[in-house]
Amino acid sequence: MEVTYWRYLKVSRAIRMNSAAALVSALTCLGFVAPAGAAAPPDPLKVFISVDMEGVSGVVDSDQTSATGQDYERFRKLMTAEANAAIDGAREAGATHILVNDSHGTHRNLLIEELHAPAELISNNIKPMGMMAGLDASYAAAIFIGYHAKAGSAEGVLAHTGNGRTIADLRINGRSVGEGGMNIHAAGTLGVPVVLVSGDQAAIAELRELVPNIEGVQVKEAIGTAAARSLRPEEAVRLIREGTARAIRRRGEIKPVPASLPVRFEVSFTDPSLALMAEQIPTVERTGSHTIAFVVDHYLKGYRFVRVLYKFIQ
Ligand SMILES: [Zn+2]
Numbered sequence: 001m002e003v004t005y006w007r008y009l010k011v012s013r014a015i016r017m018n019s020a021a022a023l024v025s026a027l028t029c030l031g032f033v034a035p036a037g038a039a040a041p042p043d044p045l046k047v048f049i050s051v052d053m054e055g056v057s058g059v060v061d062s063d064q065t066s067a068t069g070q071d072y073e074r075f076r077k078l079m080t081a082e083a084n085a086a087i088d089g090a091r092e093a094g095a096t097h098i099l100v101n102d103s104h105g106t107h108r109n110l111l112i113e114e115l116h117a118p119a120e121l122i123s124n125n126i127k128p129m130g131m132m133a134g135l136d137a138s139y140a141a142a143i144f145i146g147y148h149a150k151a152g153s154a155e156g157v158l159a160h161t162g163n164g165r166t167i168a169d170l171r172i173n174g175r176s177v178g179e180g181g182m183n184i185h186a187a188g189t190l191g192v193p194v195v196l197v198s199g200d201q202a203a204i205a206e207l208r209e210l211v212p213n214i215e216g217v218q219v220k221e222a223i224g225t226a227a228a229r230s231l232r233p234e235e236a237v238r239l240i241r242e243g244t245a246r247a248i249r250r251r252g253e254i255k256p257v258p259a260s261l262p263v264r265f266e267v268s269f270t271d272p273s274l275a276l277m278a279e280q281i282p283t284v285e286r287t288g289s290h291t292i293a294f295v296v297d298h299y300l301k302g303y304r305f306v307r308v309l310y311k312f313i314q
Contacts, residue, residue: 043096044096044097044138045094045095045096045097045140045248046095046096046097046098046099046138046139046140047090047095047097047098047099047139047140047141047142047143047248048098048099048101048134048135048139048141048142048143048187048192049083049086049087049090049098049099049100049101049119049142049143049145050101050103050131050132050142050143050144050145050183051079051082051083051086051100051101051102051103051104051109051110051145051146052103052104052131052144052145052146052147052148052179052199053065053075053076053079053104053105053109053146054104054146054147054148054157054158054160054199055145055146055147055148055157055198055199055200055203055219055220056075056078056079056082056145056146056219056236057078057082057219057220057230057231057232057233057235057236058075058078058220058230058233059075059078059146059157059158059220059228059230060157060158060226060227060228060230061158061226062158065104065105065158066105067105067106067108067109076109076110076111077111077114078233079104079109079110079146080109080110080111080114080115081233081237082145082146082198082219082233082236082237082240083100083110083115083119083145084114084115084116084237085145085236085237085238085240085241085244086143086145086196086198086240086241086244087100087115087116087119088116088241088244089240089241089242089243089244089245089246089247089248090143090244090245090248091116091118092241092244092245093244093245093246093247093248093249094248095118095248096118097118098118098119098120099119099120099122099134099135099139100115100119100120100121100122101121101122101131101132101133101134101135102121102122102123102124103130103131104146105125106124106125107122107123107124107125107127108123108124108125110123122134125311128304128307129186129300129303129304129307130307131179131183132183132186132187132303135186135187135190135192136190137190137191137192139190139192140192140248140251141192141193141194141195141247141248141251141254142183142187142192142193142194142195143194143195143196143197143244143247144180144183144194144196144197144198144199144207145198145240146198146199147179147180147197147198147199147203147207148160148178148179148199148200148202148203149178149199149200149202149203149206149222150169150170150176150177150178150179150180150181150206151164151167151168151169151170151178152168152169152176153178153202153206153225154224154225155201155202155222155223155224155225156200156202156203156206156222156225157199157200157202157220157222157225157226157227157228158225158226159178159202159225160178161177161178161179161182162179162306162307162309162310163310163311163314165270165314166269166270166271166274166310166313166314167267167268167269167270167309167310168268168269168270168290169266169267169268170182170265170266170267170268170306171264171265171266171267171268172185172259172263172264172265172302173259173260173263173264174264174266177210178206180197180203180206180207181206181207181209181210182303182306184207184210184211184257185257185258185259185299185303186299186300186303187256187257188256188257188258188259189258189259189298189299189300190256191256192256193211193251193254193255193256193257194207194211194214194254194256194257195214195215195247195248195250195251195254196214196215196216196217196243196244196247197214197215197216197217198216198217198218198219198236198239198240198243199218199219199220200218200219200220200221200222200228201218201221201222202222204216204217204218210257211254211255211257213253213254214247214254215243215244215246215247215250216243217236217239217240217243219231219236219239219240220236258299259299261297261298261299262295262296262297263295263296263297263299263302264293264294264295265293265294265295265296265302265305265306266287266291266292266293267291267292267293267306267309268288268290268291269290269291269292269313270290271290272289272290274290274313274314275288275289275290275291275292277313278292278309278313279292
């Protein structure tokens with residue numbers, strides 16, 4: 001830009017007069033400050049979306065959620081559609097940055113070529129923070145899509161915690177929780193509220209025990225643990241989009257829920273030999289035939305360790 005002599009005079013006069021208003025006007029004139037009325041870039045609003053699969057509308061059997069199942073290709077598309085619904089809803093509510101974390105099984109289910117802008121995707125499951133990988137304190141809100149009830153639930157499609165074959169129950173500071181509860185505390189540790197969960201009625205009721213005013217989008221009604229009455233995908237997607245926009249807008253009313261420190265984790269296995277193996281790890285205490293416990297001074301340390309137990313004590 002050409003700096004004319006009169007512009008120079010205006011700036012030097014503003015500095016001499018020590019006048020902030022005159023200086024702003026002079027700098028505006030020089031092009032250093034946007035003139036009043038020009039569109040300022042929006043404040044960043046970052047939203048994190050963790051997407052599991054058992055709670056997607058229509059899912060009732062592991063044949064639909066396992067990469068080797070014959071219906072898997074159909075249901076991973078529906079999972080992607082529900083993730084997109086959350087992305088669209090977050091965008092409607094002003095999200096400028098959206099991070100999606102594939103959080104089911106291999107964590108390689110979502111079809112990246114179908115994912116809506118402006119999302120980025122974290123995939124594959126060798127990641128210490130698992131279903132919460134990528135979340136940090138700069139995010140305004142977290143959203144849980146396709147979530148399911150915890151291990152041992154009488155009701156809740158494909159209810160399990162971490163690993164359906166090995167984990168019978170997980171307790172944090174004495175309270176039995178599932179993946180959703182464990183993840184709510186992880187977000188809470190970072191000061192991030194979990195503002196929406198979608199899934200069946202059991203998954204939603206379970207998370208409302210920790211976050212009473214969480215937005216719940218019920219896309220199916222579980223009948224026991226292996227059947228459900230589901231909404232058509234089109235309808236599920238509409239409810240998730242609308243629910244997400246609503247939840248992001250009222251994020252200020254929904255509190256982050258950290259676990260109180262120090263945190264005691266107790267894991268009950270389905271087989272005593274798994275507890276025997278876990279007991280060999282220093283700092284782990286055997287508290288029952290099927291159960292081990294450990295205490296940590298930082299929640300995320302314990303979170304990462306529970307992930308290791310799920311994945312590697314088999
Ligand atoms: Zn899961």
